[in-house]
Amino acid sequence: MKNTLTISGSPHVHGSWTIEKAMYGVVLAMVPAMLVSFYMFGLGAVRVMLMSIVACMVFEYVIQRYIIKGPVTIMDGSALVTGILLAFNLPTSIPSWMIITGALVAIGMGKMSFGGLGKNPFNPALVGRVFMLISFPAAMTTWPKPIVSRPFFSFQGLDEKVLDSITGPTPLGMLTDGADGTMPEYVNMLMGSMAGSLGEISALALIIGGVYMLARKIITWHIPVAYLLSSFVFAGILWAVDPTQYADPMFHMITGGLILGVFFMATDYVTSPMSAKGQIIFGVGAGVLTILIRVFTPYPEGVSFAILLMNAFTPLINSATKPKRFGEKQPA
Amino acid sequence: MSAGEPIVSFPLPKQGVIPVTQHLGAPAKVLVKRGDTVKTGQLIAQTAGFISANVHSPFTGKVKKVDQTTDASGYKRQAVIIDVDPQEQWEEGIDTSHDLLREITADAKEIVEKIKANGVVGLGGATFPSHVKLMVPEGKDIRYLIINGVECEPYLTNDHRLMLEKADEMMVGIQVLMKGLHVKKAIIGVEANKMDAIKHLKDKASHYEGITVEPLKVKYPQGGEKQLIKALINREVPSGKLPLDVGCVVNNVATAFAVYEAVQKNKPLIDRVLTVTGKKLLKTANLKVRIGTPVSQLLDHVGGLPEDTGKIVSGGPMTGKALTTTEVPVVKGTAGILVMDREEAWKATPRPCIRCAKCTQVCPQGLEPYLLHQYGEMKRTEEAEYDGIMDCIECGSCNYTCPSARPLLEYIRYGKAETGQMIRNRKSN
Amino acid sequence: MDQVILSAVVSLGAIGGTAAIILYFVARQFKVIEDPRIDLVDDKLPAANCGGCGYAGCRAFAEALVKTGDLDNLYCPVGGNDLVAEIAPILGVEASEKAPQVAVLRCNGTREHAVPKVNYDGPRSCAWAHSLFAGEAGCPNGCLGLNDCVRSCDFHAMYTDKDTGLPVVVEENCVACGACVDACPRSIIEIRPQGKKSRRIYVTCVNTEKGAPAKKSCQVACIGCGKCVKECPFEAITLQNNLAYIDPHKCKLCRKCAPVCPTGCILELNFPPRKVKPKTGKTPDQKVGKERNTTEDDSKAAESQSAKSQSQNSDNSPKPDDKPGKRASDSDSAPENTEK
Structure with a gap:
């Protein structure tokens, strides 16, 4: 080999940061919440999780290999993240065919139709979830109570009769529908002992994951803090106006998918704004919208819709907010 | 790696190639022709234009030819090729002794004249002619002289060694520059990971008036001119403006040393200190090398190229230039030679941008590299100009951090050239 | 119920009618009088909008043709002489035959002839590589083989030969629009008579x-x-x-x-x-x-x-x-x- 020298433009060194590291970092951060869901819902949760992950990765492979006919990049971890996030947004009682449909929509419609990783305007997992919520409202809003063992694999979903006896409304559902049920204690909600989707039940586990991602600088503080603060403040204002009609802000914080959305879905690289200013606007918008939807619409949960709506605003936010340029303003 | 290696004087080569464009600006005009004998330190090419610099012969010997030679990138540049006579004869008037001359006899005007005559250029890497920096336009109030002791790039240690070994000379050089600029205050910025240099310089600075040493946070690109000013006097140089506009002039420590030699010793800039380093090299070295020495000889000195050499970079890893051949000469701007193995040399295959915003977070100029990259690729020069492509200092931080290994800086640099062309066209119309 | 339907029909019809009348007068008032021949010529043009004629698209070229009425200096490289023959009667001028042209690559630096001495690792763009270094073989003027010209071609008239690493012009498809000439940072490609x-x-x-x-x-x-x-x-x-x-x-x-x-x-x-x-x-x-x-x-x-x-x-x-x-x-x- 004569030509050993390589010519390229500077810089000649590259940092160790890669897509894989970011994606598997997110996966690692989701492990605590995943374990809580397995503990609370048993094998049913494992079934949903596996179905969702496998379906997402298979669809990504098939689409990249046979439809786009481009390079196959299923090992970069992005499909894995989508799979886990989708599973996190589903109740354990959901029939398997619905999971597969949801995964197809998430990967096929939410991601690949726009050109794959980095090109999708909306968070794929949320596209899948909202599609399922609108298409299968009953199955998507039937939450089993935690710590009830159930058959590991059931393609048809659960028998109607069995369902009644073991499902319960989520705390948010009780609030919107005025459904019967005893409100769990805040401590239980924090730990995950309540009815709900796979990943949203334990606020504590999600926060651990979020802090891990912040520490590893996978995400920055802007979106989570802006999202949490704005929803807290907005819910607090409503509560202050009429405590009997509106729930207290703490309740909004730890119920439903808020924490999940704040740390894992709003912070999605591809669909959130680039600049710090933009990320704060994004977070505030999502926070306000979440509470608006929760309080004033028939839907008990507003996180998915709020984030999807703000995703649509992302390009606009990007062009409106520029980072502060060096030398733009003289410090006094 | 090579910080512990003392500076060693490198022996004279058999043949030297001295390009006439070793600085930013117009090429110098060649004064010698084939067959001429030259002495060490003799002027062989003269400034042509306002921003240009003299070139002196670093060797005694015979001019073999004045011809086009390959430069680092493979393009042809004019150069003077000299067959070196090992018996050195110095041009008259040059003080070759090692005595320290503290007393500054020259006045401000003479200082600028001498710096110009002796072809001193900025040795940090940009090779901007130093005398131009000292000619402050009317109406500008210069308050600080800032001396860049931050090693511009990782791996390079030549400035670090120079600060340790030639601190006294450097201090006198700084005093000369202060006199030339009529400023009372000079600040030397040194990164905090070079505690030995900071301590040594602080010791020395206490004997000189108006010089202070400031430790700085270790981060890249701390050695960038604008970033250094911000760190030391907390003022930001506005877009498209010069350090002059915020009342300071920045010079590198090696330039300060060259100024000392030029003004106090009347010695032209014919040698420089550089670092030869690389993970797989048998040894690393800080060498004092005559301009015109072939790079291949420096590599022989450190034990030859390793088997699996993949890339040879002139300068540092972040902004250096990859060499097409080792048969290129050391020039005034060569701060180091970095040898990388094959594994290091190849860049990862670029993947799609995942819009993670890491590049915007690290950009020291507050730009949006991902956007400028697109503009560069699509040749959308007007949008690029609006989004500040001309403010890019080409530090390479965005490329370094990109998880998708996208060639951000490559396209930004290209876009910058295109945009610059557009701006020039607009001005001329 | 009937009344509701009736009133809706009447009111909507009235709105539509008024709008139509207004539009009619506005259209007459602000009518842009254009030479009808422009449309006729435009129809004949290939609508490739390649810019090979030197105008910003086919419409602009049609306007220029009608305005000058001169076929000697204006030429559509895509349509060629056949097109000139078609347009000439519209403009009422005589068609002049122009020698067909084709792009040629003025470099034969194949991997055999110009042996690469270094490896290039960077964006696949000639423009960028040109600004970085002389080329893998060391020739400062030769083809870099990174396909800027191939990408610029709208007519499938260029491809890269995998063995030589050089672009090849497919003569049958080449319309001599000159896009590749502009794309090449080293001006290697030239438009020559066929x-x-x-x-x-x-x-x-x-x-x-x-x-x-x-x-x-x-x-x-x-x-x-x-x-x-x-x-x-x-x-x-x-x-x-x-x-x-x-x-x-x-x-x-x-x-x-x-x-x-x-x-x-x-x-x-x-x-x-x-x-x-x-x-x-x-x-x-x-x-x-x-x-x-x-x-x-x-x-x-x-x-x-x-x-x-x-x-x-x-x-x-x-x-x-x-x-x-x-x-x-x-x-x-x-x-x-x-x-x-």
């Missing part, structure tokens, strides 16, 4: 270095020796910056230049295979032989002495050129006869 039976002779090199360094980076580089200049009976070849250029309008395709080129950088395209000895007789052959000797001497001098000797070369050149000039008539008619 030539009768697609026969073309051109120098496949744009290297402006002196002989030795040019040869070092590429075996088939033009070394600027000037032999072809002396050989050419029609003064069609000029030597500038150590590079020969064949003027396609002066060249009569006599094929005398190609054999004398020491590096073989003059390319003859689509000619029948060369016969070993020309029939014309011995005398011209001897002359050629003599000339060869002198030119070789000259070229050696040129290489060693540089610029000054080159000007001498050009001073000397008329003398040997005179003689071949007389032969020109014979050799000129010869290839034409064979064609007929």
Whole structure:
């Protein structure tokens, strides 16, 4: 080999940061919440999780290999993240065919139709979830109570009769529908002992994951803090106006998918704004919208819709907010 | 790696190639022709234009030819090729002794004249002619002289060694520059990971008036001119403006040393200190090398190229230039030679941008590299100009951090050239 | 209920009617009077919007055509002469035939001829690579092989040969729009007349270095020796910056230049295979032989002495050129006869 020298433009060194590291970092951060869901819902949760992950990765492979006919990049971890996030947004009682449909929509419609990783305007997992919520409202809003063992694999979903006896409304559902049920204690909600989707039940586990991602600088503080603060403040204002009609802000914080959305879905690289200013606007918008939807619409949960709506605003936010340029303003 | 290696004087080569464009600006005009004998330190090419610099012969010997030679990138540049006579004869008037001359006899005007005559250029890497920096336009109030002791790039240690070994000379050089600029205050910025240099310089600075040493946070690109000013006097140089506009002039420590030699010793800039380093090299070295020495000889000195050499970079890893051949000469701007193995040399295959915003977070100029990259690729020069492509200092931080290994800086640099062309066209119309 | 429907129909109908009346008057008031021929011409144009004509798209070209009414200086490279023939009656002018043109790549630096000496690792863009370094083989003017031209082509007229690493022009598809010429940062591609039976002779090199360094980076580089200049009976070849250029309008395709080129950088395209000895007789052959000797001497001098000797070369050149000039008539008619 004569030509050993390589010519390229500077810089000649590259940092160790890669897509894989970011994606598997997110996966690692989701492990605590995943374990809580397995503990609370048993094998049913494992079934949903596996179905969702496998379906997402298979669809990504098939689409990249046979439809786009481009390079196959299923090992970069992005499909894995989508799979886990989708599973996190589903109740354990959901029939398997619905999971597969949801995964197809998430990967096929939410991601690949726009050109794959980095090109999708909306968070794929949320596209899948909202599609399922609108298409299968009953199955998507039937939450089993935690710590009830159930058959590991059931393609048809659960028998109607069995369902009644073991499902319960989520705390948010009780609030919107005025459904019967005893409100769990805040401590239980924090730990995950309540009815709900796979990943949203334990606020504590999600926060651990979020802090891990912040520490590893996978995400920055802007979106989570802006999202949490704005929803807290907005819910607090409503509560202050009429405590009997509106729930207290703490309740909004730890119920439903808020924490999940704040740390894992709003912070999605591809669909959130680039600049710090933009990320704060994004977070505030999502926070306000979440509470608006929760309080004033028939839907008990507003996180998915709020984030999807703000995703649509992302390009606009990007062009409106520029980072502060060096030398733009003289410090006094 | 090579910080512990003392500076060693490198022996004279058999043949030297001295390009006439070793600085930013117009090429110098060649004064010698084939067959001429030259002495060490003799002027062989003269400034042509306002921003240009003299070139002196670093060797005694015979001019073999004045011809086009390959430069680092493979393009042809004019150069003077000299067959070196090992018996050195110095041009008259040059003080070759090692005595320290503290007393500054020259006045401000003479200082600028001498710096110009002796072809001193900025040795940090940009090779901007130093005398131009000292000619402050009317109406500008210069308050600080800032001396860049931050090693511009990782791996390079030549400035670090120079600060340790030639601190006294450097201090006198700084005093000369202060006199030339009529400023009372000079600040030397040194990164905090070079505690030995900071301590040594602080010791020395206490004997000189108006010089202070400031430790700085270790981060890249701390050695960038604008970033250094911000760190030391907390003022930001506005877009498209010069350090002059915020009342300071920045010079590198090696330039300060060259100024000392030029003004106090009347010695032209014919040698420089550089670092030869690389993970797989048998040894690393800080060498004092005559301009015109072939790079291949420096590599022989450190034990030859390793088997699996993949890339040879002139300068540092972040902004250096990859060499097409080792048969290129050391020039005034060569701060180091970095040898990388094959594994290091190849860049990862670029993947799609995942819009993670890491590049915007690290950009020291507050730009949006991902956007400028697109503009560069699509040749959308007007949008690029609006989004500040001309403010890019080409530090390479965005490329370094990109998880998708996208060639951000490559396209930004290209876009910058295109945009610059557009701006020039607009001005001329 | 009926009343509701009725009122809706009436009110909506009234709104629609008023709007129609307003629109009618507005349209009349603000009507842009346009030459109807523009539309007619535009319909005929290929609508490729390639810009090959020098205008911003086909519509702009149609406007220019109608405005000037001149077909001599305006030419659509895509439509070619057929298009001119179609448009001419619309404009009421006579159609003039223009020689068809084609893009040619003036570089033969294949991986064999110009052996890569370093590896390039960076964006697949000629423009960027050009700003970075001279090229893998070291030729500062040669093709970088990163396909900017291929990407710029809208007509599938270019592709990259995987073996040579060079782009190839597909003559049948090429419309000579010049997009590749603009895309190439090194101006390697040139638009030349297609030539009768697609026969073309051109120098496949744009290297402006002196002989030795040019040869070092590429075996088939033009070394600027000037032999072809002396050989050419029609003064069609000029030597500038150590590079020969064949003027396609002066060249009569006599094929005398190609054999004398020491590096073989003059390319003859689509000619029948060369016969070993020309029939014309011995005398011209001897002359050629003599000339060869002198030119070789000259070229050696040129290489060693540089610029000054080159000007001498050009001073000397008329003398040997005179003689071949007389032969020109014979050799000129010869290839034409064979064609007929």
